[in-house]
Amino acid sequence: MARSESVEVPLGDYVPRSASAVPATTVTSRHSALVRVTHWITTLCFFALLVTGVEILISHPRFYWGETGSVLTTPLFKIPIPSSRALVPSGYGYVLPDQNGWSRYLHFQAAWIAVLTGLLYAIYGFLTGHFRKNLLPRGTDLSWRALSTAIASHLHFERPSEAEAWSYNVLQRLTYLFVIFVLFPLVIWTGLAMSPAFVSAFPATVNVLGGQQSARTLHFFVSLALVVFLVVHVVMVCVAGFRNRMRAMVTAQASARKERI
DSSP states (O other): OOOSSOOOOOGGGOOOHHHHTOEEEEEEEOSOHHHHHHHHHHHHHHHHHHHHHHHHHHHOOEEOOSSOOOTTSOOSEEOSSOOSSTTSOOSOSSOOOOOHHHHHHHHHHHHHHHHHHHHHHHHHHHHHTHIIIIISOOGGGGSHHHHHHHHHHHHTTOOOOGGGGGSOOHHHHHHHHHIIIIIHHHHHHHHHTTOHHHHHHOHHHHHTTTSHHHHHHHHHHHHHHHHHHHHHHHHHHHHHHHHHHHHHHHHSEEEEEEEOO
16 A cells, blocks of 8 residues: 655665565454344344244145135135145145144244334434444445446355445345335234234224235235345355354454555
8 A cells, every 4th residue: 555655764674565565354343232132133033933934834825815715715826835734725635733822922922022123223223323324325336337236246146345344235235224124014014914903903004905814925925035035145144254244243343354554
């Protein structure tokens, strides 16, 4: 790195240019404590919701559109898996063990913990400017050139630059904003729309979705989109450097290569 000012160095202290440009690893603070804590709580809740959601799905792997749906109703589509209830036609000659009781209980518990954690994160993000500083893309990043470059880089699984160890690129920013402000609210809304108490208190919010069975179908697709996001997220973390990214999300420390002057 060249300096604008002139500095005289005694002959005995002269260091060759090749030696002065040796990369050094420095440690930079990456994530705040609240971001890290809410990230891991949400991760645990998501896995609990995923496992219990699959168990609930197995009890009736058929989806409908409208207000009602039953084994006597023609489904919109069905998942080709055996059911855990003998009365549900699935095309298989056997049923799976019924785990619907505990799975529903744990599903609701994990959902409320995730909602409260998300509210805490959202309040923090707005009050501290976290969303504006770390997630909101800059105007120049939204150009077609910048977006196409970021997309091509991800499709080719290119390793991110060292600067991205403590910053998000435009594709990450847009994805995280979409997940936080679109997918998460939708999965909460559609989940609540299946609750009889919520339907009684706020019938209009359920009618907008087309009915309780429509809410269940939408809930399935939004959940599927979140699972796809999770898989891509984990893959990109591994490509970018699993140890460094994990350390940043656990201890807030991310290493970055800098030139020693």
